[in-house]
Amino acid sequence: MAHFEKAKSIHDWLDQRLAIDKVNKVMQTEYWIPKNINFLWAMGMVLVITFMMLLVSGIFLLMYYQPNIATAFDSVNYTIMREVEFGWLWRHVHAVAASVVFLIIYIHMFTGIYYGSYKKGREMIWISGMLLFVAFSAEAFSGYMLPWGQMSYWAGMVITNLFSLGSLEMNGIVEWIRGDYVPAQAFLTRFFMLHVLLVPLAIMALIGIHFAALRIPHVNNQDGDEFDYDEESAKYLAGDTKGSKVIRFANDFLSKDLFVVAVYLIFFFYLVFWNYGFAMDPVNFDPADGLKTPAHIYPEWYFLWSYEILRPFSKDIGLMAFGFAQVIFVLLPFLDRSPNVAPANRRGPFAIWFWLMIVDLIALTAMGKLPPEGIFSTIGLYAAVTFIALWVALPFITMMEKKK
Amino acid sequence: MKEFIILGVVTFFSLVTYYLVEPYAHHVMHPHVDSKHFAYADLPALEKVGNAEDGANTFMAGGCIGCHNVESIGMMTGMDALASAQAFGGVNPPDLSNAGTIYDEKFLADLIRNPAHATMVEHKFSDVKPHPMPPFYGAGGDMDQEVADIVAYLKSIAKPAEEITPAMAYNNACGRCHSLKYEGWTQMGEKPNFKYKKDELRYDANVLEYQEGVTKYMGKLPPDLSMYYKSRGAHFIETFIEDPQTHLAGTAMPRVGVTADSAEKIVEHLADSADTKRVERESIAKNVMIYLLIFTIFAYLWKRQVWKELH
Numbered sequence: 264m265a266h267f268e269k270a271k272s273i274h275d276w277l278d279q280r281l282a283i284d285k286v287n288k289v290m291q292t293e294y295w296i297p298k299n300i301n302f303l304w305a306m307g308m309v310l311v312i313t314f315m316m317l318l319v320s321g322i323f324l325l326m327y328y329q330p331n332i333a334t335a336f337d338s339v340n341y342t343i344m345r346e347v348e349f350g351w352l353w354r355h356v357h358a359v360a361a362s363v364v365f366l367i368i369y370i371h372m373f374t375g376i377y378y379g380s381y382k383k384g385r386e387m388i389w390i391s392g393m394l395l396f397v398a399f400s401a402e403a404f405s406g407y408m409l410p411w412g413q414m415s416y417w418a419g420m421v422i423t424n425l426f427s428l429g430s431l432e433m434n435g436i437v438e439w440i441r442g443d444y445v446p447a448q449a450f451l452t453r454f455f456m457l458h459v460l461l462v463p464l465a466i467m468a469l470i471g472i473h474f475a476a477l478r479i480p481h482v483n484n485q486d487g488d489e490f491d492y493d494e495e496s497a498k499y500l501a502g503d504t505k506g507s508k509v510i511r512f513a514n515d516f517l518s519k520d521l522f523v524v525a526v527y528l529i530f531f532f533y534l535v536f537w538n539y540g541f542a543m544d545p546v547n548f549d550p551a552d553g554l555k556t557p558a559h560i561y562p563e564w565y566f567l568w569s570y571e572i573l574r575p576f577s578k579d580i581g582l583m584a585f586g587f588a589q590v591i592f593v594l595l596p597f598l599d600r601s602p603n604v605a606p607a608n609r610r611g612p613f614a615i616w617f618w619l620m621i622v623d624l625i626a627l628t629a630m631g632k633l634p635p636e637g638i639f640s641t642i643g644l645y646a647a648v649t650f651i652a653l654w655v656a657l658p659f660i661t662m663m664e665k666k667k
Numbered sequence: 668m669k670e671f672i673i674l675g676v677v678t679f680f681s682l683v684t685y686y687l688v689e690p691y692a693h694h695v696m697h698p699h700v701d702s703k704h705f706a707y708a709d710l711p712a713l714e715k716v717g718n719a720e721d722g723a724n725t726f727m728a729g730g731c732i733g734c735h736n737v738e739s740i741g742m743m744t745g746m747d748a749l750a751s752a753q754a755f756g757g758v759n760p761p762d763l764s765n766a767g768t769i770y771d772e773k774f775l776a777d778l779i780r781n782p783a784h785a786t787m788v789e790h791k792f793s794d795v796k797p798h799p800m801p802p803f804y805g806a807g808g809d810m811d812q813e814v815a816d817i818v819a820y821l822k823s824i825a826k827p828a829e830e831i832t833p834a835m836a837y838n839n840a841c842g843r844c845h846s847l848k849y850e851g852w853t854q855m856g857e858k859p860n861f862k863y864k865k866d867e868l869r870y871d872a873n874v875l876e877y878q879e880g881v882t883k884y885m886g887k888l889p890p891d892l893s894m895y896y897k898s899r900g901a902h903f904i905e906t907f908i909e910d911p912q913t914h915l916a917g918t919a920m921p922r923v924g925v926t927a928d929s930a931e932k933i934v935e936h937l938a939d940s941a942d943t944k945r946v947e948r949e950s951i952a953k954n955v956m957i958y959l960l961i962f963t964i965f966a967y968l969w970k971r972q973v974w975k976e977l978h
């Protein structure tokens with residue numbers, strides 16, 4: 264057993280047992296971050312904060328929510344919104360956070376794509392990030408079922424139907440997922456379980472993996488520069504903080520993160536109090552009714568682009584295109600054949616690829632919500648084809664790219 | 668500077684996306700219907716000046732009190748809501764004590780002459796299947812004058828608009844068809860607190876029976892409106908009650924003919940039901956924002972202090 268001395272202070276007592284000084288160094292004061300970064304590198308922290316808000320508000324909602332098809336709607340819209348002190352606040356925070364988290368995830372993802380932060384040693388950061396995206400999608404979808412409104416019911420119906428895999432007609436899988444022929448009690452209970460237990464556990468584990476994956480390659484920087492962390496950190500510790508290319512995680516990086524988080528919270532609570540409508544679809548304030556199909560069925564905004572890739576094609580081709588869209592982002596580190604780590608705008612044709620991809624995703628998102636008629640379905644079709652074409656072209660475009 | 672350009676780019680793409688999936692998509696999916704400000708331009712103006720005293724007699728003779736309670740003057744049919752609904756075609760005719768304030772006068776005049784016309788449900792009724800409220804055929808004198816007199820009388824006994832609460836407006840104009848669960852309202856009225864379970868069950872059974880009657884009369888059960896303020900929004904509700912047919916052609920829901928003021932109150936009552944905490948929300952919002960602003964200023968000062976050493 265290790266040798267223990269009489270402690271001189273509580274700090275010392277803890278340090279002997281938990282090595283808190285060492286941990287503090289490794290995790291904070293000597294966790295080195297490049298200096299040459301902008302506020303987009305704070306999005307990871309913004310995501311952590313948003314996830315914490317989801318977790319805390321969710322715990323409060325869980326105290327009154329009832330996962331029963333007869334009472335779920337009223338437990339949310341009456342009990343939580345009217346009876347429980349500040350229940351409305353928790354619900355608004357939860358709903359807005361669930362929507363905004365995707366905005367931030369998309370910004371975070373496209374920051375990674377723009378600066379090439381997914382390759383040359385950072386592949387695992389990217390892959391764990393995409394797994395987080397999948398987990399968050401599952402979390403959002405399962406959560407959307409819980410108020411048991413019209414959109415819960417019908418979106419649940421439409422999305423679970425996809426698992427029959429088109430002409431394969433594997434209805435057995437659909438029934439297995441639903442636990443019934445149509446969404447009903449068994450369906451609600453299992454999505455409740457997924458939403459409050461299994462998926463959050465997976466998310467927390469994945470966040471751990473994501474952070475661990477950051478450790479060795481370190482985060483990228485605005486110019487994609489590579490430098491010697493040992494040399495730069497030695498410079499910093501020797502007192503040349505201005506000349507060093509690195510900064511400490513705490514308090515250097517943290518102080519900037521905190522400022523970005525503060526500005527973000529202003530925006531976030533502005534949405535919570537004054538502009539929450541986008542996060543709570545009006546149709547879902549009608550209680551679920553299996554006999555009354557709503558005039559327009561659409562998913563929440565963050566799923567619209569992939570929904571629109573499904574829609575313009577015939578059943579089977581649409582499903583294949585949809586499957587393609589779900590996995591293709593994970594493969595980005597391997598489809599990008601260029602060794603350059605640099606901002607997209609300095610990478611020639613890739614710059615065009617990047618901005619086209621953004622415009623295309625926005626077009627898909629908009630068409631996914633608009634009714635599939637006339638000009639909207641034409642634009643949707645072209646945008647879906649463009650999406651696939653962009654990915655097919657990516658290896659060739661990046662192969663042609665000149666080495667830096 | 669560079670960070671502001673980046674922020675500008677991120678904001679631009681976010682706002683474009685927001686605009687397309689929210690305001691624009693809603694505009695396409697739900698074409699805008701302009702409010703006509705409850706002018707009821709399709710109905711003729713009253714040509715005669717009504718006389719409330721003559722109206723009292725015409726009203727009593729006109730048979731209205733055979734079906735309608737007028738509680739403020741002590742005229743009661745003696746039937747409860749269920750019996751009355753069953754006797755008069757499916758719904759309990761509303762109490763007329765405040766009808767003169769809640770409903771528009773042009774509408775009342777037209778309603779008295781031809782209920783199906785005023786309420787815009789002529790497509791549902793015919794000579795073989797008449798509207799449950801019979802038209803007033805006149806008391807032998809000048810019909811225009813008599814109708815104007817009844818309207819003047821209804822106005823004279825009604826409370827002024829300031830005394831009509833949102834709940835009164837809703838209960839009178841909508842409550843016979845639409846329950847409002849979150850405000851404790853059933854089609855038979857406010858649900859009492861029962862001491863004994865069996866009394867409550869009996870009441871609930873009566874409500875179900877009432878609903879059966881409404882369903883038969885309307886062709887479907889009018890929905891509970893507890894969350895409609897959220898699911899449809901104020902503008903939809905206002906333009907819908909002003910003229911249900913423009914939104915849902917052929918619908919069984921009648922035009923109820925309320926004044927602009929009553930419509931506003933009805934919407935307010937629905938907001939009380941579906942967005943109960945809106946006042947609290949506004950007041951807390953202010954405090955949270957002030958707190959966050961101060962927090963941001965401190966965060967900025969801290970960042971500046973830390974980064975002084977860094978560049």
Ligand code: HEM
Nearest residue numbers: 304305306307308310311372375380392393395396482483
């Ligand atoms: C919602 C859950 C997520 C959390 C909590 C999270 C958190 C973080 C944090 C704290 C960082 C370091 C700081 C930064 O660069 O922003 C980071 C970096 C990174 N994340 Fe995530 N992230 C999440 C989801 C994702 C997703 C969906 C992707 C995309 C597939 C992703 C890809 C990356 C990449 C590529 C980096 C490295 C950035 C660089 O090297 O410059 N993350 N993440």
